[in-house]
Amino acid sequence: MNISDAAARAGxxxxxxxxxxxxxxxxxxxxxxxxxxxxxARDVHILRFLSRxxxxxxxxxxxRALVALxxxxxxxxxxxxxxxxxxIADIDEKIAELRTMRATLADLAERCHGDDRPxxxxxxxxxxxxxRA
Amino acid sequence: MNISDAAARAGxxxxxxxxxxxxxxxxxxxxxxxxxxxxxARDVHILRFLSRxxxxxxxxxxxRALVALxxxxxxxxxxxxxxxxxxIADIDEKIAELRTMRATLADLAERCHGDDRPxxxxxxxxxxxxxRA
DNA sequence: GCTTGACCTTACAGTAACTGGAAGGATTAT
DNA sequence: ATAATCCTTCCAGTTACTGTAAGGTCAAGC
Numbered sequence: 001m002n003i004s005d006a007a008a009r010a011g012x013x014x015x016x017x018x019x020x021x022x023x024x025x026x027x028x029x030x031x032x033x034x035x036x037x038x039x040x041a042r043d044v045h046i047l048r049f050l051s052r053x054x055x056x057x058x059x060x061x062x063x064r065a066l067v068a069l070x071x072x073x074x075x076x077x078x079x080x081x082x083x084x085x086x087x088i089a090d091i092d093e094k095i096a097e098l099r100t101m102r103a104t105l106a107d108l109a110e111r112c113h114g115d116d117r118p119x120x121x122x123x124x125x126x127x128x129x130x131x132r133a
Numbered sequence: 134m135n136i137s138d139a140a141a142r143a144g145x146x147x148x149x150x151x152x153x154x155x156x157x158x159x160x161x162x163x164x165x166x167x168x169x170x171x172x173x174a175r176d177v178h179i180l181r182f183l184s185r186x187x188x189x190x191x192x193x194x195x196x197r198a199l200v201a202l203x204x205x206x207x208x209x210x211x212x213x214x215x216x217x218x219x220x221i222a223d224i225d226e227k228i229a230e231l232r233t234m235r236a237t238l239a240d241l242a243e244r245c246h247g248d249d250r251p252x253x254x255x256x257x258x259x260x261x262x263x264x265r266a
Numbered sequence: 267g268c269t270t271g272a273c274c275t276t277a278c279a280g281t282a283a284c285t286g287g288a289a290g291g292a293t294t295a296t
Numbered sequence: 297a298t299a300a301t302c303c304t305t306c307c308a309g310t311t312a313c314t315g316t317a318a319g320g321t322c323a324a325g326c
Contacts, residue, residue, distance in 0.1 A: 002302075013285085015286085019283075023283090036304080052262050057234050059282080069253075076250070077252060077253035078248050088235060091235045092235070098228050101190050102221060102224045102225070102228070104189060105220060108217060109221065112210050114211045114215075115209065116209045116210075118205075118207060123199070127178065129181075136273095146313090147274090149313065168321085169273090187312090192312090193312065
């Protein structure tokens with residue numbers, strides 16, 4: 001099957017598939033006589049795997065490791081779990097950071113009239129941040 | 134004052150200050166006879182402003198607008214508030230996305246033994262995602 | 267006066283993970 | 297036959313820096 005069929009089935013743009021091939025995340029596709037890439041069901045399967053993992057926010061490097069573990073029938077599930085737990089920790093960190101930003105901004109926005117007058121607690125804060133957690 | 138003093142006071146790396154100058158986010162610094170950039174208190178003030186705004190996650194383009202509004206004594210505080218509210222909406226979207234990922238991963242991780250055996254619900258899910266919210 | 271180390275300068279490359287676009291060949295539909 | 301749609305490769309652009317190299321400047325110590 002052509003790349004755009006594979007792409008549609010995997011839920012990835014064709015460009016992304018070529019990119020994954022370029023960086024060695026997937027092995028080079030078989031080629032037809034006309035030079036077109038040709039994908040089989042198992043290729044699409046791996047692409048879906050990658051689409052899912054990337055969709056859960058794993059880095060391409062994590063995906064490399066995950067694909068390798070997927071292919072290794074002697075893997076230890078602990079190795080997979082470690083990667084997942086690290087990802088969860090990353091997410092928690094990011095959420096905490098975003099929540100802090102949000103709280104600060106919500107506070108400032110609430111104190112800003114938001115009308116045609118120039119006085120603005122938001123800009124005042126940016127200019128001289130008052131100590132705030 | 135030299136760039137690294139200004140950087141220390143603004144809470145930004147010197148490289149970032151030069152970069153901001155390169156992209157026109159700040160106006161080119163005055164130069165001393167030896168070619169070194171020379172910063173005054175008001176320059177540091179703007180740099181601190183930018184450091185704060187970037188720390189709250191505003192894009193460099195938003196910062197451009199915010200600095201312009203800061204400089205414009207005829208600004209409407211509503212324009213500032215609009216930018217802040219858009220940023221809050223972005224944050225909310227991102228948090229929601231991260232929470233969805235986290236829930237999925239936490240569920241999978243919990244169901245994974247995480248030992249030396251190869252069977253792993255995480256990889257199983259990546260291979261054939263079961264429908265899940 | 268000289269050296270050493272810490273600063274400063276510019277310019278270019280690299281990061282993450284794609285995405286867009288150009289130039290050109292292949293296939294399919296009309 | 298031709299037009300539309302696919303495919304190919306390659307290069308550039310995105311965000312916001314960060315690293316590194318090559319070289320000039322300055323302040324301190326001997």
